[in-house]
Amino acid sequence: MNIDQLRNELRPLDISVPFTPSDEELGYLDFYDIHFQKKIASVEQYLGYLSCNNFRIACHYFANHNASRTCFIVHGYTDHVGLFGKVINYLLHRGCNVVAIDLPGHGLSSGESASIDSFGDYVLVLRQCLEFFYQKVPAPWHAIGQSTGGAVVMDYLLSQQYDEQTGPFDKVLLLAPLVRPAGWQKIRVAHWILKGFVRGIKRGFSNNSHDEDFLHFVKHQDPLQPTRTPLAWISAMLQWNKRFKDLSWSDMEILIVQGEGDKTVDWKYNLAAIQNKFPQAKQFRIQDAKHHLACESEPYFERVSQAADIYFDRRSSKRSES
Numbered sequence: 001m002n003i004d005q006l007r008n009e010l011r012p013l014d015i016s017v018p019f020t021p022s023d024e025e026l027g028y029l030d031f032y033d034i035h036f037q038k039k040i041a042s043v044e045q046y047l048g049y050l051s052c053n054n055f056r057i058a059c060h061y062f063a064n065h066n067a068s069r070t071c072f073i074v075h076g077y078t079d080h081v082g083l084f085g086k087v088i089n090y091l092l093h094r095g096c097n098v099v100a101i102d103l104p105g106h107g108l109s110s111g112e113s114a115s116i117d118s119f120g121d122y123v124l125v126l127r128q129c130l131e132f133f134y135q136k137v138p139a140p141w142h143a144i145g146q147s148t149g150g151a152v153v154m155d156y157l158l159s160q161q162y163d164e165q166t167g168p169f170d171k172v173l174l175l176a177p178l179v180r181p182a183g184w185q186k187i188r189v190a191h192w193i194l195k196g197f198v199r200g201i202k203r204g205f206s207n208n209s210h211d212e213d214f215l216h217f218v219k220h221q222d223p224l225q226p227t228r229t230p231l232a233w234i235s236a237m238l239q240w241n242k243r244f245k246d247l248s249w250s251d252m253e254i255l256i257v258q259g260e261g262d263k264t265v266d267w268k269y270n271l272a273a274i275q276n277k278f279p280q281a282k283q284f285r286i287q288d289a290k291h292h293l294a295c296e297s298e299p300y301f302e303r304v305s306q307a308a309d310i311y312f313d314r315r316s317s318k319r320s321e322s
Helices: 003-009 023-031 085-092 119-133 148-158 184-194 212-220 231-246 267-277 298-312
Strands: 043-052 055-064 069-074 096-101 141-146 171-175 200-202 228-230 255-259 282-286
Touching: 003 023, 023 043, 043 119, 055 085, 055 119, 069 085, 069 119, 069 148, 085 096, 085 298, 096 119, 119 148, 119 231, 141 148, 148 171, 148 231, 148 267, 171 298, 184 231, 200 231, 228 231, 231 267, 255 267, 255 298, 282 298
Parallel strands: 069 096, 069 141, 141 171, 171 255, 255 282
Antiparallel strands: 043 055, 055 096, 200 228
């Protein structure tokens, strides 16, 4: 699979006509096992890019002919849509259309690898993605954010980025959302020392799932994995943490699913901080589950699915599509 060729071959996303993938695109979909049009008869699949804030953002749309709602997936740091097959499969089998994007610097999207100047760029990309799909896909709209993706969704909600054309979401599920990472003080000190001398540091691959096949794939087989962590991204994360404290609050009843074996984020601090911003939020903790809940092993992902079933299937008011 030639990643550079694949990125260059991406066409502007057009969901008004059937998508005919190139050989490279077919190889990509099969490699990551996200060719759901081949797996589920009711699904029609699209892949292309959206022009967002000077980025070419790779965007997947899984049109489910049985769907009466649409869920938007925002992945975590160093992730990409290809790793979210479990979540996409879960949603398609529960009557959802699915939209999933690669954030800037991730997956098939443009931008410096794993870097960003400001988390605000992520939020703007999400908003522009929602604007593209307005009145094109069924409401109500839901959102799932994993880790940094959860931070992006929270910022979008708390800064009231939405308007009549873009939201708000009807339901929001956050998986191990990021407010601050584990080892917070050490990261701040190291960043202060290093920022004037280096542009990045070698990435370490964490043991963030019980799924050993997933961990091996990410470390040894996934060509879309970044090998370095840019200092610019750490700067943006530190700035976003300050921004989060200043954001307003929301009365939305979001659901936070958190593994108690998570060593990636400072989850106890995060849960309290998020509860302060979303007083109506519900929390569901999973004993021993690790950070990457979207890619956890089956016993733990089943618990995630059970929590999501209860939350998404509760009665909600459908947003007007007119």
